[in-house]
Amino acid sequence: xxxxxxxxxxxxxxxxxxxxxxxxxxxxxxxxxxxxxxxxxxxxxxxxxxxxxxxxxxxxxxxxxxxxxxxxxxxxxxxxxxxxxxxxxxxxxxxxxxxxxxxxxxxxxxxxxxxxxxxxxxxxxxxxxxxxxxxxxxxxxxxxxxxxxxxxxxxxxxxxxxxxxxxxxxxxxxxxxxxxxxxxxxxxxxxxxxxxxxxxxxxxxxxxxxxxxxxxxxxxxxxxxxxxxxxxxxxxxxxxxxxxxxxxxxxxxxxxxxxxxxxxxxxxxxxxxxxxxxxxxxxxxxxxxxxxxxxxxxxxxxxxxxxx
Amino acid sequence: xxxxxxxxxxxxxxxxxxxxxxxxxxxxxxxxxxxxxxxxxxxxxxxxxxxxxxxxxxxxxxxxxxxxxxxxxxxxxxxxxxxxxxxxxxxxxxxxxxxxxxxxxxxxxxxxxxxxxxxxxxxxxxxxxxxxxxxxxxxxxxxxxxxxxxxxxxxxxxxxxxxxxxxxxxxxxxxxxxxxxxxxxxxxxxxxxxxxxxxxxxxxxxxxxxxxxxxxxxxxxxxxxxxxxxxxxxxxxxxxxxxxxxxxxxxxxxxxxxxxxxxxxxxxxxxxxxxxxxxxxxxxxxxxxxxxxxxxxxxxxxxxxxx
Numbered sequence: 001x002x003x004x005x006x007x008x009x010x011x012x013x014x015x016x017x018x019x020x021x022x023x024x025x026x027x028x029x030x031x032x033x034x035x036x037x038x039x040x041x042x043x044x045x046x047x048x049x050x051x052x053x054x055x056x057x058x059x060x061x062x063x064x065x066x067x068x069x070x071x072x073x074x075x076x077x078x079x080x081x082x083x084x085x086x087x088x089x090x091x092x093x094x095x096x097x098x099x100x101x102x103x104x105x106x107x108x109x110x111x112x113x114x115x116x117x118x119x120x121x122x123x124x125x126x127x128x129x130x131x132x133x134x135x136x137x138x139x140x141x142x143x144x145x146x147x148x149x150x151x152x153x154x155x156x157x158x159x160x161x162x163x164x165x166x167x168x169x170x171x172x173x174x175x176x177x178x179x180x181x182x183x184x185x186x187x188x189x190x191x192x193x194x195x196x197x198x199x200x201x202x203x204x205x206x207x208x209x210x211x212x213x214x215x216x217x218x219x220x221x222x223x224x225x226x227x228x229x230x231x232x233x234x235x236x237x238x239x240x241x242x243x244x245x246x247x248x249x250x251x252x253x254x255x256x257x258x259x260x261x262x263x264x265x266x267x268x269x270x271x272x273x274x275x276x277x278x279x280x281x282x283x284x285x286x287x288x289x290x291x292x293x294x295x296x297x298x299x300x301x302x303x304x305x306x307x308x
Numbered sequence: 309x310x311x312x313x314x315x316x317x318x319x320x321x322x323x324x325x326x327x328x329x330x331x332x333x334x335x336x337x338x339x340x341x342x343x344x345x346x347x348x349x350x351x352x353x354x355x356x357x358x359x360x361x362x363x364x365x366x367x368x369x370x371x372x373x374x375x376x377x378x379x380x381x382x383x384x385x386x387x388x389x390x391x392x393x394x395x396x397x398x399x400x401x402x403x404x405x406x407x408x409x410x411x412x413x414x415x416x417x418x419x420x421x422x423x424x425x426x427x428x429x430x431x432x433x434x435x436x437x438x439x440x441x442x443x444x445x446x447x448x449x450x451x452x453x454x455x456x457x458x459x460x461x462x463x464x465x466x467x468x469x470x471x472x473x474x475x476x477x478x479x480x481x482x483x484x485x486x487x488x489x490x491x492x493x494x495x496x497x498x499x500x501x502x503x504x505x506x507x508x509x510x511x512x513x514x515x516x517x518x519x520x521x522x523x524x525x526x527x528x529x530x531x532x533x534x535x536x537x538x539x540x541x542x543x544x545x546x547x548x549x550x551x552x553x554x555x556x557x558x559x560x561x562x563x564x565x566x567x568x569x570x571x572x573x574x575x576x577x578x579x580x581x582x583x584x585x586x587x588x589x590x591x592x593x594x595x596x597x598x599x600x601x602x603x604x605x606x607x608x609x610x611x612x613x614x615x
Contacts (some may be wrong), residue, residue, distance in 0.1 A: 040422070047417045052428045055435060055493070061457060062446040073455050120342040127338035132331040139343065146350045148601055152550045152569055153594045154353030156360060156367075156576050156587055180345030210334055239439040241553045246577050257441035261557060264445065273449045284442040291437055295430050298437060303498050 062284070065277035066090070073273045090278045098251050099282065102259035105171075106283075109244070109255055110237040113175045117237075118230050121184025126214045128185070129192040130200065140189065146182040152242065159246055169253045174244050178237070184229040187304060191225040192218060228301035231294055235287055256283045354594065360587035367581040379588035388571070392589075396567040399484060400548040406488040408540055411495025412533075416525070418496060419503045429500070432493035440490070440553025447486045448558055476564025483565050486554055491547065495540055502536040503529065542604045549597055568593045 065073070067085040127133070128140055158177045167173025195218065203213050219226065241257045248254045251262065260279045291298055361379055365372035383389055414432060418425050435443060451472045453459050459469035472482045506529060514524045550569055559565040562574055568589055576586035 040420075044417060044420050044422050047413070048422055048425065048428050051414055051417070052431050055432050055489070058446050058450060058489075059434075061450060065449055120345075123338040124342040127335045131335040131338065132328060133335040133339075139339070143343070143346060146346045148546075149350050149354065150546065150550050150594065150597055151350075152552065152572070153357060153590050153597075154350060155573070156583060156590065157353035157356035158349055159576075160356075160360075160367075160583075176345075177349040180342055180347075180349055182346060182350075185342060235437050239437075239441075241439070241441055241556070242573070245556075257439055257553075260441050260445060264448075264557065265560075273452070273455060276445050277449060280442040280445040283439045284446075287438055288434065291434055292430075295433070299430075299433060299497060302436070302494070303501060 059284070059288075062277050062280055066274055066281050068274050088274070092275050096275065097259050097263045097279075099259070099279070101251060102254055102256045103282065105253055106238060106255040106257075108171060109174050109240075110234055112171065113178060113237040114230060114233045116175070116179055117181040117184060117233050118226065120179065121181045121188050121229055122214070122219060122226065124181075124185045125188035125192050126210075126218060128189050130213070130218075131210060143182050143185050146180070147186065151178075155242065155246065158243075162247060167247065169248050169250060171253065173247050174253065174255070177243065178240070181233070184233060187229050187301065188222070188225060191222055195221065224297070227294075228297045228304075231290065231298050232301040235290070235298065238283075238287060357587045357591055357594070360584055361591045363584040363587075365582075365584040367576055367583040367586075369581075372584070375584070379585045380592070382585065383588060383592070392566055392568055392571050395480065395565065396549065396569075398480065399487075399551065399565075399567050400545060402484050403487045403491070403548045403551070404541065404544045406484070407492040407495045407544060408537070410488065410492045411540075412499050414492065414496040415499035415503055418500050429497065433497050434493065435490040436494045438490070441557050443486065443490055444554045444557030447482075447489075447554075451482055451558075473559065474563075479559045479564040483554055483558055486558065487548070487551060490554070491544065495544065498536060498540060499533065502533050506532050538604060538607060542601065545600055545604075546597060549593065549600075568596070 064082060067087075068082040069084060069086060069088065072082060124143070128136055133139075154177075162168070162173045162177060165173075167176065199217060199221075200213055203217055208216070239257065240255070244255045244258045245261065248258055251259055254262065256279075260276070260283060263279050264276060362374055362376055363372040364375045364378070418429050418432075422428075450456050450458055453469040453471055453473070456469070462469050470478050472478045510528055510532075511524060514528055519527065549567070551567065552569055552573065555562065555565045555567065555570050556573070562570050562578075566574065572586050572589040572593060574580065575582045575589060
């Protein structure tokens with residue numbers, strides 16, 4: 001599921017991730033009764049540790065797997081740690097599929113798509129909030145409903161259109177159909193509505209035009225929300241799979257997820273797992289690193305609107 | 309025209325002054341590209357799809373024949389309908405139920421003031437933002453009946469590994485497990501945020517009245533979470549019905565895992581090139597999604613009350 005198809009129900013403002021100190025008097029178990037040590041361990045730490053392990057171990061296993069040799073993977077005994085950690089899998093993966101090229105393609109598609117989408121989201125949201133136009137509410141509603149339309153349904157018509165325009169196996173063919181941005185527009189509009197009107201009125205009186213007001217005032221004071229939109233967009237573009245899968249057909253334009261599919265098809269036998277894990281790492285780890293540092297923005301963006 | 313209206317008309321600026329025209333032009337400049345893209349690539353395909361679904365048309369061929377509702381007839385009277393709709397129903401119900409239930413349980417744990425819960429929260433959310441293809445590959449490695457770590461552990465226990473990739477039922481089970489693994493953190497984080505918004509006074513009042521943790525949860529927290537539950541139900545059903553990445557990478561042939569979404573893909577792009585038939589399936593999927601959205605939005609509007 002694409003991350004930005006969450007239909008936001010409550011029109012809340014994007015919370016620039018502000019961490020609030022919890023009430024210190026707050027009892028540990030949600031305000032009910034006095035926690036016992038045993039209760040805290042059995043009902044708290046044990047499930048917490050279990051859940052964390054179940055989520056984290058497969059990813060650890062991926063990293064270990066990528067450093068193993070084919071022999072270690074094929075062994076009848078479970079080999080936990082690679083005995084002779086090697087980058088062999090990485091270099092072999094590169095020889096099967098042009099990994100640097102895939103990485104470059106993914107980077108180009110992600111960068112171009114994200115930049116254009118964020119710019120379009122800013123300009124559209126600004127226009128919807130600050131520029132006079134009839135029936136703006138209906139236009140916004142149309143954009144909001146687009147959030148609910150499953151992109152999968154539009155696959156075939158978009159393929160026919162883009163292929164007809166000669167967009168198969170081109171960067172623009174990969175990027176173009178996804179450029180319309182409902183998610184970013186929605187998030188930014190809600191945020192712009194919350195900005196103090198006085199600042200903008202003061203600027204208008206000082207003779208600042210719309211573009212000046214947008215670039216010099218609205219954008220700078222909305223940085224956290226724009227960052228949220230940008231991060232969610234970048235992650236989406238990087239992970240995007242089904243569209244690049246059908247619109248590309250050789251690795252000169254394939255993105256990483258599509259190239260990995262190719263790798264899995266080429267490397268059919270089990271001894272190739274280290275190579276596949278190396279490939280999985282290349283697509284997963286960049287997102288994981290970004291998430292590790294900026295997770296508050298990403299979580300805020302993705303869960304926005306769910307809770308009042 | 310009455311005096312009052314005339315007064316209002318005079319008080320307003322002339323209907324369309326140059327200044328307003330400039331504003332309109334600016335609006336077009338700023339908003340039109342995005343609106344045009346959405347119309348072109350989101351709304352137009354909905355209509356085109358319905359048209360395509362009436363065609364007997366091989367993808368790539370320049371000729372197509374209008375066959376009315378025959379594609380729909382073929383789907384519903386053919387052997388596929390029961391299997392595909394059944395698989396879609398099982399996949400959707402189990403993944404939605406699984407990720408919401410586990411997410412809720414996890415949220416109640418994360419809601420306690422435990423050391424390391426911030427880290428745990430980030431960890432369980434992480435798979436939600438990772439590439440489905442990467443995650444699918446990792447789990448393919450784990451589930452492999454010969455070399456997988458799961459098979460290895462079962463061997464140590466003296467058991468054989470199930471043939472996850474050959475038996476349709478097991479393939480579906482496997483994809484469901486991985487899908488829940490990837491999505492439960494989203495439910496957990498949303499439930500957690502809702503739980504933290506619960507008024508503390510209510511909980512304290514319940515405690516004073518002698519309600520235990522279970523009673524408090526059932527009578528107070530759960531009813532207060534109902535808007536969140538409906539929101540999650542809506543979004544996770546929409547997500548599950550559109551699941552693609554994991555199915556494509558773990559079970560490319562769709563043996564046991566062909567949902568409506570995957571069938572629409574396979575028919576057009578999986579080697580059959582049956583564009584018209586695929587469009588019909590996609591249209592059926594869209595109608596189901598639309599119906600669910602409308603029904604749930606109505607429920608959300610009318611039925612969900614705070615306790």
